[in-house]
Amino acid sequence: MHDIRAVRADPASFDAAMARRGLQPVADSILAIDTARRSATTAVEEARAVRNKKSREVGQLKAAGQHEEAERMIATLAATDKIAGDALARTDEALRKALAELPNRLDDDVPDGTDESDNVVLRQHGAQPNLPFTPKQHFELGEALGMMDFATAAKLAGARFTVLRGPLARLERALGQWMLSVHTDRHGYTETTVPLLVNDETMFGTGQLPKFEEDLFRTTDGRWLIPTAEVPLTNTVAGEILPEAALPVRLASLSPSFRSEAGSAGRDTRGMLRQHQFPKVEMVAITRPEDSDAEHERMTECAEHILTELGLVWRRVVLCSGDTGFSAAKTFDLEVWLPGQGAWREISSCSNTRDFQARRMNARYRPREEAGAKKPAAPAFVHTLNGSGVAVGRALIAVMEMHQAEDGSITVPEVLRPWMGGITRIAAG
Template structure:
């Protein structure tokens, strides 16, 4: 959510910021509702002041035996006018909020211009795509050949975009999640957290998925929402709170199932596990003071990068351009991993600094040590990383000519002695 004072101070600059995301000017409309609300509230306050005065005059007239009929008639008329003004102010405020809550976050000045992923900027690459003496297979070709990756069984149970994993592949998926979570908790200082997979509407609103992206979510019959990422419950742990500055930063990590409807993705990545309705992910969330968030963003991204390096994968860091940066983010680094079977780079992690955008929606504040009053927190989130895509990358990167796959050594504590699948 945006601070209305930012629009009032410089409407043209606000519209220019939205134009970077390809949006039309909106400041005039927002400020028109804001002016209507403020005018109605000001007049209402004046009327309420007059009603208070009338109450005194009516009481005085009655005590002195005078006629208060005219005064009482004026009070009744003002009450009706006051109710109308309060309704007018509420309507204007709702219209203003409706506009503001549909607008994405202001972008960091460092975010490159551009309207789609073709304008994203590669900042760093770790390693070079491996050369194979054979034609590398895609993950689903390997998994189906072993009989351990079953899309037909999943379709029978739940339809398209689900997968059944068996045996060593199911264990590999579990090992990846445990490796990532243990790394972030034991070495990166995140607090392990187990969160609900169902959340209420205020929680999904707070992190910015609602109201604009409702079609991307699954909703239960009792009005709850299946989480699209553990970012939602983790970030909302501080909703409505006022934290002492000394408690910051807070760092949470969770391994959870995630659920996405994949609305609008018909025909994209229909083979294999790349785009699923249900998948596992280790999520990192940080809650910081404003002057900490830039450093925290870099730190969080390096934590995700370490996961990929530990798995022996080739990866690169991307800064997303203006048109590709997510709704709630001010700046986003994507990590892409090289998939030899596809001969393509694919996203495996996204780390974003949302600054105070989500905190305003959630009412999450902190109390600075040396300043009176409170200020909004900054929130950050990052994949650390997507488990299914890590499994894909491990299979395709570490495959051998005989059709087997060597398991990275870092996963050994969770693989029960399995060093190769195939």
């Protein structure tokens, strides 16, 4: 959510920021609504003043026995109040809606571009392997092992679902549990179990609503299945005023995620790269504004550590203006090399949303009092950050393709072996 004061202060700058997002100028229309709202506010205040002034006259009429006249005056004042109040409510909602539908401002150093082809690679870890055989894709490996079953999943639920069995199912579980343990034991995140169903306000707080409704699954009682644990994790501070000493808040969760993939028809239809349901380890941080850049770097490095420990080849990419998500001011994507596909695929996104989500959630903190201050510091909006730490299904795909052997077996990365009961290799039979 944007601060209307920023639009008032520099409409041209606001329009320039939205233009980087591919939007036409919007400041004039927003300011027109704001002007109407301010006029409506004045009308409410004037109506209240008239009512207060007339209250003595009402009392005098009643004292004089002119009850009908008093009631007529009360009704007239109430009608005026209602008209003014309704107009203010309408303009309030119109301004809120106009601001809520606009994406976050991008950081100045986000590269301009149209789509993912304009993203900029910042660094790479490891080199693509030159395997002495033709590598297979994950679904070829999984089906040959008899442990990845798309036909049964389609019978049970339709397309974009997968049934995993045996050691491959255990490997997926091991990945999620190990990654969550690394983030909590080594990286300082607090393990958090969250609801998988949330309400409208929670979805609005992190920016999923109203813009991305078609990408979500909704239940018959009006709740939403979470597309990522970012949604409930971030909203744990909604409506709160945190003491500065409590920051940063770092939370991590391993949970299922649910996405309709409404805009992905025809993309990644084979295998389990793009699923309606998938497990993911999510990281969320709540910080002071001056700390969010450093926190963004720290969070991204936490995700990079996971990929390095798994023996994967990865690279960090900064997303261009045309590929940066709605709520983000800046996003680093981590991509892994998949030998079977012969391509880089995104496995983690780490974003700094600055105060964009905090304004939607009304999440604030109270700065420490300065020595000699006569009154407490005014609350300020926190900054919120989120990142995949990482997507478990895509980590499974990457481990399978990177650690495959010519015979179709898969070597279990050393860090996962304690979580696999000592299994070092997954093979058919």
